[in-house]
Amino acid sequence: MKKSAHPDPFKEARLEKGYGEMNDQDDPVKMLLRHKDVRKTAHNWKTFQSGATPGRIVVPSEVDIRDTRQIPFEVDPPMHGEYRAVLDAWFKRPLDAEYQKKLTQQINAIVDDVLTKDKVEVVGEFSLPLQSRALTLLLNIPYEEAQTWISWGTHVFRSEGEALDGDKANILYDYIDSQIDKAIAQPGEDLYSVLLDTEVNGKKLTKEEIKGIIILTFAGGRDTVINAVTNSIAYFSEHPKSLERIKNEPEITGKAVEELIRYFAPLTHMGRVVTEDTQVCEHAIKADSRVSLCWASANRDEKVFENPNEIVLDRKMNPHVSFGFSHHNCLGATHARQIMKTLLTVLSEKISTIEILDYKENIEELGEFNRKVGYDNINVKFNKK
């Protein structure tokens, strides 16, 4: 097994019964594993709701550490669509040439920096700063602010032991409160100020709603982007020819990004709360219980993907669900895709090889399944062209 491989722990259960089970703080979760079921369930927001108690659709549940509703993530249609309608244009800014230019400058700078070092711990010294700096572009705030977020470490909600950490979450919530107050006192062109001036259904967004949107922006794009970037570095270290191919065939970069994101599925799954007695995979599910949509398993469904456990860089048909599916598809996907495209381009221009020195995998325990989602740490040496 290659060091950069991410095995599929769901295969047997997906083929045999279509679901798996895990407990989570005495609020068990039935994990849906088949591509078709995952997409159908994601689409059926009436029976499988997101607008439950804040924090409950997240696994592990954040009910005990968060009261603020994340928006639009924990809101169902039709209100969900009202929020998306006012947010989508802002979150599509990564398509602008100026945004892309700044992102390219940031990623060029960090790659140049790691090339001067003999040893780089990718998670903390590469992916985290890269993700934090890029987030300043998404929020449209000064670059220097990234240093504060870098100092928080890799997880906003989780500390070393992966358990939920209320104190750590408060650091983020207090910070966001203070940033909103700052924007009230001194409006600018940042996301906080834009939201303070935004109306939904003829009413200005409240401070609590703005907080919910900003928490989502921070939390949703942190571990996920860090995993996608770190896992890509590990992959290219064992597949230098893939990097060479992107250099020679830049037109496949977009497809390569989708394929890496399919294979890594940086977010394993996302929950829904069942609103009525129903069934999935001929299995009864009771009202007020939880299911999860297992993106990671759906992305390896052999009924949909040929050679699902291989990275086929220019995979042409790739209906992966790493950014979720249907109404709640990832708000930050444009930003994430742009980061990945830029990263692949810059790496292919500047890097010849990457050597893995040592590493510790980050294995999620999900009831009967153990899934590698990324690395706790991975030391590498980057070599220039």
Place this chain on the structure above:
Amino acid sequence: MAKITFITSDEETVTVEGTSGSVMSLAVENNIKGIDGDCGGVCSCATCHVYLTPEDLEKIGEASEIEKDMLELDDDANEYSRLCCQLEISDTLDGVILKVAK
């Protein structure tokens, strides 16, 4: 060379010309409203949904199974729906009229 006409949801008609690549890419290059092509054309996002005329559908053909599965879960889809990332530009497409779903 194919001339392709898009009718957007606000009833604007735009005709553009292309020689290769997907219809989605052509639409994105020409800023056709309602065609986003978020996934770059690998059939994972359904942000390039168009309706064909019955005659054009007959000429161009039906969607593949993966594309159909995607459209099945789109509330706005009908029997004339296609995802235009799956339409390769060729002479066959010359003169088609595509109504943008979004």
